[in-house]
Amino acid sequence: xxxxxxxxxxxxxxxxxxxxxxxxxxxxxxxxxxxxxxxxxxxxxxxxxxxxxxxxxxxxxxxxxxxxxxxxxxxxxxxxxxxxxxxxxxxxxxxxxxxxxxxxxxxxxxxxxxxxxxxxxxxx
Numbered sequence: 001x002x003x004x005x006x007x008x009x010x011x012x013x014x015x016x017x018x019x020x021x022x023x024x025x026x027x028x029x030x031x032x033x034x035x036x037x038x039x040x041x042x043x044x045x046x047x048x049x050x051x052x053x054x055x056x057x058x059x060x061x062x063x064x065x066x067x068x069x070x071x072x073x074x075x076x077x078x079x080x081x082x083x084x085x086x087x088x089x090x091x092x093x094x095x096x097x098x099x100x101x102x103x104x105x106x107x108x109x110x111x112x113x114x115x116x117x118x119x120x121x122x123x124x
Contacts, residue, residue, distance in 0.1 A: 021078060
């Protein structure tokens with residue numbers, strides 16, 4: 001198990017940028033795939049992006065492809081989500097997730113480690 005703590009959320013105008021960070025505890029973080037989900041009020045939790053344990057394979061939701069970039073630094077036990085060209089529909093609580101399965105998957109049930117979330121609000 002790893003403990004995940006997100007940071008970097010906030011209020012930004014449409015078209016702006018934010019960088020979310022996720023700090024992980026545990027000596028085996030480099031063995032985990034990690035990713036981000038988000039949940040807007042009244043909506044189901046939605047996959048955003050994921051990166052495999054070695055950092056050489058990424059997967060994005062169509063809604064964020066070309067605007068968001070996921071990356072990781074295993075030496076720092078950290079994962080990042082760079083969000084550019086933000087839209088009001090990106091407003092949500094963003095969750096950092098992790099698992100140790102063979103492939104990265106865009107479904108919430110595949111992840112057994114979740115952070116508490118960080119709020120991102122994009123104003124129009």
